[in-house]
Amino acid sequence: MTRTTYAIALGSNRSGRAGRPEAMVAAAAARLGARVVSPIIRTPPLGPSIRRFANAAALVDSDLAPSAMLAWLKAIERDLGRRRGRRWGARPIDLDIILWSGGRWHARDLTIPHNAFRSRDFVLVPLAAIAGDWRDPVTRRSVRQLRTVVDRRRPRP
Template sequence: MSSAYLIAVGSNRRHHLYGRPRHVVRAALEELAALGTVSARSPIIASAPMGAAQRRFANAAAVMDSEYDPPALLAALKRMERQFGRRPGRRWGDRVLDLDIVLWDGGYWKGSALSVPHPDFRDRAFVLGPACAIAPGWRDPISNLSLSHLNARLTSPRALLR
């Protein structure tokens, strides 16, 4: 049985074949089709680095249907990251490719290596912005708020008053 997933895609390092991070993200969005049926791809945006990262990121999101359960999809996404040249490194450091499962139509998943929904997505405009472009009505199973509502909460000028 197939499940729907929202996948976040990011890069802030060049790739020897694809070039600049924006092109790495574009290639990764296409490669996701090897893991299921991609029904929507967001525009690619630029975002500021966070944590130890030094370079600006290119970010996007995709909605896909896959036969994989969440842990199997995570393993496949990690293999794809390695195929693109990602190496183990510092948390939030520069990377050729970062792929995260943000949401799953099955609701929650909690395991030793994976939590769905992604625990930090509600506080990341670089995830919510692209996600809203392709799935604004998808609801967070924890807050029951839509992605567009979460994004408005995060990016509204009044967000500082929360």
């Protein structure tokens, strides 16, 4: 496998082994050995959770194939205190592969690019801060362009 770059979304809305959500995101980024990490933003909850999230994005260079990268992310989540639970519930850490420099990938347990990232401001805002020119291999739009589309769809007060 040749060295590739992964764009990883990091999120937390519950304290864990490293502390408060912002500390959990920072600890996960450190364990990833991220080449670059976006600023951490606070975002409203998605789904039934009532706790605000701390979200960031990181670029990670690796020789791991996508399935092996996913297994490594799940091991980091477990090590930081994540346990299986309710979908969309509170969690100490959530790590998702959003994009990778290899383009598209599909396996039973993993699809790259991430299926929902194009509509998620909490992913696009931090990712645009560190990789705004990275192109979605499906739409061919840059992360910055995708963020603009989401901004336009947001209702205005």
